[in-house]
Amino acid sequence: MIIKKFQGKTEEEAVNAAKKEMGENVVVMNVKFVKKKGLFSIFYKPICEATVALEEESERNLRKTPVNKPQTIADSNAAKAITAYKEQTKDTSFDFTVGESQGIEQKLENISTLLEKSLSKEEEEKEEEFNEDSQDKSVKFLKLIYNTLIDNEVAEKYANELIETIGQINNPKSSVDIWLSNIYQKMILKFGQPVTIPLGSKSPRVIFFIGPTGVGKTTTIAKLASLLAVNHKKKVALLTTDTYRIAAAEQLKTYANILEVPFKVVYTTEEMNESVKKYSDVDYILVDTAGHSHNNEDQKDSMKSFIDCIDEELEKDVYLVLSATTKYRDLLSIADAYSKITEYKLIFTKLDETTTLGNLFNLCMHTKSSMSYVTCGQNVPDDIEVFSPQTTVKQLLGGK
Numbered sequence: 001m002i003i004k005k006f007q008g009k010t011e012e013e014a015v016n017a018a019k020k021e022m023g024e025n026v027v028v029m030n031v032k033f034v035k036k037k038g039l040f041s042i043f044y045k046p047i048c049e050a051t052v053a054l055e056e057e058s059e060r061n062l063r064k065t066p067v068n069k070p071q072t073i074a075d076s077n078a079a080k081a082i083t084a085y086k087e088q089t090k091d092t093s094f095d096f097t098v099g100e101s102q103g104i105e106q107k108l109e110n111i112s113t114l115l116e117k118s119l120s121k122e123e124e125e126k127e128e129e130f131n132e133d134s135q136d137k138s139v140k141f142l143k144l145i146y147n148t149l150i151d152n153e154v155a156e157k158y159a160n161e162l163i164e165t166i167g168q169i170n171n172p173k174s175s176v177d178i179w180l181s182n183i184y185q186k187m188i189l190k191f192g193q194p195v196t197i198p199l200g201s202k203s204p205r206v207i208f209f210i211g212p213t214g215v216g217k218t219t220t221i222a223k224l225a226s227l228l229a230v231n232h233k234k235k236v237a238l239l240t241t242d243t244y245r246i247a248a249a250e251q252l253k254t255y256a257n258i259l260e261v262p263f264k265v266v267y268t269t270e271e272m273n274e275s276v277k278k279y280s281d282v283d284y285i286l287v288d289t290a291g292h293s294h295n296n297e298d299q300k301d302s303m304k305s306f307i308d309c310i311d312e313e314l315e316k317d318v319y320l321v322l323s324a325t326t327k328y329r330d331l332l333s334i335a336d337a338y339s340k341i342t343e344y345k346l347i348f349t350k351l352d353e354t355t356t357l358g359n360l361f362n363l364c365m366h367t368k369s370s371m372s373y374v375t376c377g378q379n380v381p382d383d384i385e386v387f388s389p390q391t392t393v394k395q396l397l398g399g400k
């Protein structure tokens with residue numbers, strides 16, 4: 001993994017500088033505003049400093065085809081931690097103290113400092129004296145992290161993978177700070193950069209929102225339509241192919257009226273093409289779809305035909321909307337069913353109704369799709385934001 005820092009007047013400027021030098025695949029680890037040092041520092045505005053990382057080709061390949069590396073102390077630490085955890089879950093008597101987990105919380109608050117440390121070669125080399133005690137400390141630390149991930153409902157499979165990877169890449173003599181910083185970086189890289197609706201794209205861009213009934217598709221469309229039309233002064237049109245529920249179409253029509261944007265119910269693929277032609281002067285055509293049972297083949301075919309009928313010349317996106325409150329196993333079968341129809345990016349709704357975000361990580365890993373937005377309340381348009389890997393990973397590791 002290559003980690004570097006870039007500066008700019010804004011976050012966008014700093015990240016663009018990183019992309020220019022390191023390529024589009026860079027992932028932002030942390031962003032902070034720093035004041036220039038020196039006598040005249042008060043005259044300067046703080047500058048934005050982005051710490052970015054890039055997974056090296058060799059690491060990516062390693063992930064794809066696990067090789068049988070010789071067992072190191074770190075490997076055995078990871079394995080021990082997991083075995084110990086599993087044994088301990090039987091009697092649920094963990095030996096993690098409150099003090100230790102609070103320590104992690106504080107460290108995550110100051111993640112910039114941890115990243116600085118892992119950037120510094122000196123710190124890597126400043127190894128603790130290695131003895132039984134420090135080995136015990138590493139095992140305890142891995143157990144604590146594993147336990148926290150499981151508490152946050154990260155699937156056991158992914159929690160195991162993370163602990164194994166961290167065990168393999170870390171020098172067992174490194175400090176706990178370096179281990180924590182490494183697991184934070186690994187998880188952020190796994191989430192990747194969120195992919196959102198591009199603002200300056202070729203128009204019209206047709207954007208489908210798919211997903212089960214009641215997850216918040218219509219509300220999310222209203223939030224995004226409002227952001228695009230009001231904040232970014234873009235021309236938007238709303239369509240719905242949901243002809244099953246009159247209330248759903250009415251709901252979207254109401255939002256269209258409030259935003260003063262065109263709205264149409266579309267019954268057939270011919271009507272879809274006519275509508276897209278009719279609104280060819282708008283920037284974005286947002287399409288609500290029927291949230292039918294993901295096991296109903298006829299309904300799935302109908303949805304696929306709407307998505308596939310869009311002229312190939314046009315820009316097209318599909319967002320799968322999922323609720324963060326849905327059970328893990330149900331989320332897997334929903335995501336798998338929709339994967340058979342189309343590729344998609346992920347939107348998670350109702351983050352305000354759950355305290356555990358493990359499913360965001362699980363689904364991102366399972367589908368290999370990009371994360372895009374999250375919503376955290378019913379208010380249109382305020383309760384939506386671009387997914388932040390940094391905030392989510394901090395929370396998954398036990399931060400606030």
Ligand code: GDP
Nearest residue numbers: 213214215216217218219349350375376377378
């Ligand atoms: P659809 O059937 O997928 O189109 O879902 P709707 O947009 O009709 O939303 C279903 C319900 O979920 C409504 O009561 C919304 O207000 C609610 N809802 C949508 N997004 C959120 C959210 O982020 N948090 C909470 N708590 N409720 C939401």
